Amino acid sequence: MxxxxxxxxxxxxxxxxxxxxxxxxxxxxxxxxxxxxxxxxxxxxxxxxxxxxxxxxxxxxxxxxxxxxxxxxxxxxxxxxxxxxxxxxxxxxxxxxxxxxxxxxxxxxxxxxxxxxxxxxxxxxxxxxxxxxxxxxxxxxxQLSTEEKEYRDHLKSLFEIVVMFGKQGIPLAADKVSEPELESNNIQAFLDYCINAGDEALRKRFEATAVNAEYLSATQLNQLLDVCENTVREEMVMEVRESRFFSLVTGEFVEFADEKHLPLFLRFVNQQNILREEFLDFIPLGDGDESALVEKIEAQVTDRWGLSMEDCRGQAHKATGTSTTKMKAVAVLLMEKYPLALHMPCSHMALNVHLGNNLPFPNVQVVMETLRRIEALFKSQFSQVELENAISTHYQKNEDRGAALREACSPGWTEQHNVFDVLLEILPPLLLCMENIWENDNRHFTSSVAADAYAIAEVLADFEVVVTVVILKNVLTFTRAFGRNMQGETLDVFSAASSLTAVMHSLNEVNDNIDVYHEFWYEEALNLAAQMEVPVSLPRLFLRKQREVEMGEIQAESYFKEYVTIPVIRGIMQEVEDMFCDTNVKALKCLSLVPAVMGHMKFNTTEENYADVYRNDLPNPDTLPAELHCWRIKWKHRGKEVRLPTTIHETLQLPDVKFFPNVNSFLKVLSTLPVLKLESGNNAASERLQGYLDGGPAKYWHKSLAMLHINTHVKHDLDVMVDKYCRLYPEDDPEAEPEAxxxxxxxxxxxxxxAVEGGAEGAADGATDGAAEGDVATK
Known part of the structure; x- marks a missing residue:
């Protein structure tokens, strides 16, 4: 207990x-x-x-x-x-x-x-x-006894191997060899190698054991992984505690051992005033609803990590497909409990992609899923060459346009702000490309790649998909520049916050004149379908339901207006209003504290009007007006050779910012907002997670190894791990429950x-994911 x-x-x-x-x-x-x-x-x-x-x-x-x-x-x-x-x-x-x-x-x-x-x-x-x-x-x-020293040296060697496996992303078990009853084990192989290479601590430990004795049981391996994981995590949690304020960022669901998990990142400003976003843990989803997931997140942050959700200043959820609805509900529940945990889009994802993912309409989700499948397919060099050839063929009479599109379709184009503009332009050559890959005349592609291309081609040849792409492209044109600025430099973000009214005005104008806009957009879809030789048709499911209720025949244009155009425009308007509510916009307008923004505004800024959002976070809120006045005067009357800092990071690094405690606190809190882009190289946590997942088959994923792989930059002390392991798992009974x-x-x-009652992080967490039979290393 x-x-x-x-x-x-x-x-x-x-x-x-x-x-x-x-x-x-x-x-x-x-x-x-x-x-x-x-x-x-x-x-x-x-x-x-x-x-x-x-x-x-x-x-x-x-x-x-x-x-x-x-x-x-x-x-x-x-x-x-x-x-x-x-x-x-x-x-x-x-x-x-x-x-x-x-x-x-x-x-x-x-x-x-x-x-x-x-x-x-x-x-x-x-x-x-x-x-x-x-x-x-x-x-x-x-002094430790000889036996204790040897045991600790043995543990240190094991921890060194486990950490190495995590850093290099090596799976615990290897692929099956020719005989089905045999399975190679990477841990066993590396232990053999270390012993043969002269590791005395391991050799002494195993040389006197029985021939069939286990090098490392599944239980012991999970104990080692658990201690490694918790030691690394505690290092990062300590920094967050020192910083106090943080934001929650979640990733797409990941499946370990047939159970879905939610990756959880924390975004904070450390003691060196550097903005960081670190991966902390995977939260098992279980079978509960959104409220159960909220409780799990709260328990993880408060009970396990010792943080306070009252210090959470933002949240962003990078979700796709059916998980978007679940995570939107989680965001609403968290904001009801913690109003300052502002829900904003994630800086890792283009705003237009985020809006598309969040629209809960089946036809839109089909388009978004197809984009993800296209991205995966074009990671192959041969696929990229095939697409460029198809673009050249389709635009052979307009070489300049073809060259521009080939450049626009460079790797990663499906994640850009103009993704729907590019998709609409390349839809005919993209369909041709998919058909060529499917036919596979030159045998460059595997059967699985050809099957994927066939499935994508079937989707692209659906008239409803063509109409949906045209509508998404035209509606999201109004948010494209806004989204690019929102995830740009600090001055661009401030300008975007001020231009939100104009964006909403444009969307409202489209909604008010939907008949006129739909007529033009539907004609554009008809012309595009004719180029692709896609017949105009209504969805088969709709026609079947229509026959069942004996409804009168409905025209295609009326159907797509009612079931595509109107829902998309109103859904996007609602999403923009939710993500950029009054509180969120007030917070972003506080970016006028950055000197470059103040200079752009001719030092005529009014931060006091928005300071109420974070007044309780300031050390001396009563002196804020006077301090802001001095802050403006300082930069307004600077020397000609003094350059105005352009980002929050630059401003926080100034040596004299400490003389403005309210401004300093304000900037630190603003930095944690998830919509603001990270400094170059600071988004390594999400990239490393994706790299680990792309590095091998899902059956070899292990959440503790993923944790170690993502956080290779975190300092760790093997002696600390050994001390913690000895305290939790006594040598005489390695598989016994740890006792006080x-x-x-x-x-x-x-x-x-x-006297100390013992206790270390991870004892109550139980063993990590159970290792498969192949994970047991035997001698």
């Missing part, structure tokens, strides 16, 4: 932290002092024995000089240790915090007694420190009663 910290406003527990947890002392006087310092009135009525048995404080509440590590497996407090470090104010900023431990209000007598006691305690600690300095006794950690360490023998003053 995990130990929970009894301190107010502290959410740590032993299964999620590498910190030591200490019992309340049995000595009544010292126990009373601990309770008074905690300022929890509900503990005052309990006896010292009750407190000693049921309550703990984590090491964060003690002066580090009072905490002693007597061995790699045990941490104790000094006899005179008293907790003095508490957070007694953070709950005031969050009156809705649930399950908060009630803090006792102090009287003047209480304050006087505590001051006297602290003075006396400081004097005792100073005297004790002098005695330690003058003492010649060596209080270093006791026994408390030390009592001594005068009760100091040794505060």
């Amino acid at each position: 995990p130990n929970f910290c009894a301190a107010p406003n502290c959410t740590r527990k032993s299964t999620q932290s590498d910190l030591a947890f200490f019992r309340f002392p049995r000595d009544p006087e010292r126990c009373r002092i601990w309770v008074e310092n905690c300022r929890r009135a509900d503990l005052e009525a309990k006896t010292s024995d009750q407190l000693n048995k049921h309550y703990r404080l984590c090491a964060k509440h003690f002066d580090p000089a009072m905490v002693c590590k007597t061995s790699p497996y045990r941490t104790v407090l000094k006899d005179t240790a008293i907790p003095t470090i508490f957070d007694l104010t953070s709950h005031l900023k969050n009156p809705h915090t649930r399950h908060r431990k009630r803090i006792k209000e102090l009287t003047e007598d209480d304050i006087r007694r505590m001051k006297e006691r602290r003075l006396a305690s400081s004097a005792e600690q100073l005297a004790a420190k002098k005695d330690e300095d003058s003492s010649t006794t060596n209080e270093d950690e006791p 360490e026994p408390e030390a023998e009592g001594s005068a003053g009760g100091g040794a009663d505060a």
Whole structure:
């Protein structure tokens, strides 16, 4: 059972932290002092024995000089240790915090007694420190036995191998060889190699074992992976805690062991004022609805990582297909609980692609899925050459246009802001290309690629798809420039926020005159279909339903107006309004704090009008107007040789920004908004995730290895991993459940009663994904 910290406003527990947890002392006087310092009135009525048995404080509440590590497996407090470090104010900023431990209000007598006691305690600690300095006794950690050293060296070699597998993206099991009953195992092969190469720690461990003994059981392997994963994650979570504010970014669903998982990233500004977006974990979806998924996300962020969702300032969900509806509902539920967790599009995805993915209409989703299949198909060099040849053939009378389209169809064109413009232009040659690949006369393509091309060709030759592409292209023309600016430089984002009214006005004008616009767009679709030799027809499913209810015959133009044009235009209008509501636009207009934006506005900016969004996040909100005035004056009267910083990142790196604390805090919070693009190279987490998934078959994916592969840049200490593993999984029974360490023998003053109860992140998490039979390495 995990130990929970009894301190107010502290959410740590032993299964999620590498910190030591200490019992309340049995000595009544010292126990009373601990309770008074905690300022929890509900503990005052309990006896010292009750407190000693049921309550703990984590090491964060003690002066580090009072905490002693007597061995790699045990941490104790000094006899005179008293907790003095508490957070007694953070709950005031969050009156809705649930399950908060009630803090006792102090009287003047209480304050006087505590001051006297602290003075006396400081004097005792100073005297004790002098005695330690003058003492010649060596209080270093006791030496490990030979067996313990060998076991730790053995574990260190194993951890080094596991980390290497993760960094290189090597699967645990290899492909089956010729005989069905044999299966090669990568872990076993590498252990054999290391032993033969002279790794003494591994050789000594295995040379005396039976011939058929396991090198590494599936349980042990999962324990090693679990410790590696949690150690790396804790490094990143610590940085987020220091930064406080963050945003949630989720990716597309990933399937491990026949269960879908949601990749979860955190976006934050670290202590060096650098914007980062890091991958933290995969959240299993299970069979629950959207509210269940919200609860899982909250539990992951608060219970496991020790963060507060009240500090979440944004959320973005990169979803496709049927998952878009689910993630939109998740975003709404999160904003209902945490209004400042602003829902915005993700900077990784072009706005027009995001809008297309979010439209819940079957015909639109068919087009978006076809685009994803086209992208996958053209990763082959032969496919790209075939497309370029088809474009040259179709535009042989207009070579300039053909050359421009060949350049526009470079790899990645399906993710660009103008994707629907390009798709409409190349639709006839694209259909020709798919048919050529399907026929496969030159035998350049495998049967699976030819089958994919046939399926794509069948979709492109559907008149409903042709009409849908024409409608999407024409409607999303009004948001194309807006989206490009929204994911551009800081000045472009500020301009886009100011131009939202014009975008909505254009969309409303189309909606008000839908008959006229539809007539032109439908004629364009007819001409395109004629070029592609696609017959005009109504969807077969609609015709069948029409016959069933004996409806009168409906004209094709009327059908596509009612079921395609009107839903698409109104759906896009609703999506834009939802993603750029008044609060979101106010937040983006605060980008006028960036000096280059201020200069563009002739230093006539009015950030005060939008500051209410983040007023509670500022250190000195009452002085904000005066500070903003000084900030504008500073840049308005700069020297001619001084260049105005153009981005938030540049502004935060200025040495004198620290003299403007409100501006500094404002910029840090704004940086976390998911719609703002990351600095060059900082989106490596999402790219590495995709690289891991593209690197091998889905049956070899492993979520712990994926975590290690994505976060290769995170520093890790093998000795820390070994310490944590030894604490969680004792050597004498590697497959036993980890137990809390026994408390030390009592001594005068009760100091040794505060022996650590153990606990490290990951103990309650259970083993990671079970390894397949082929993952068991045998000797």
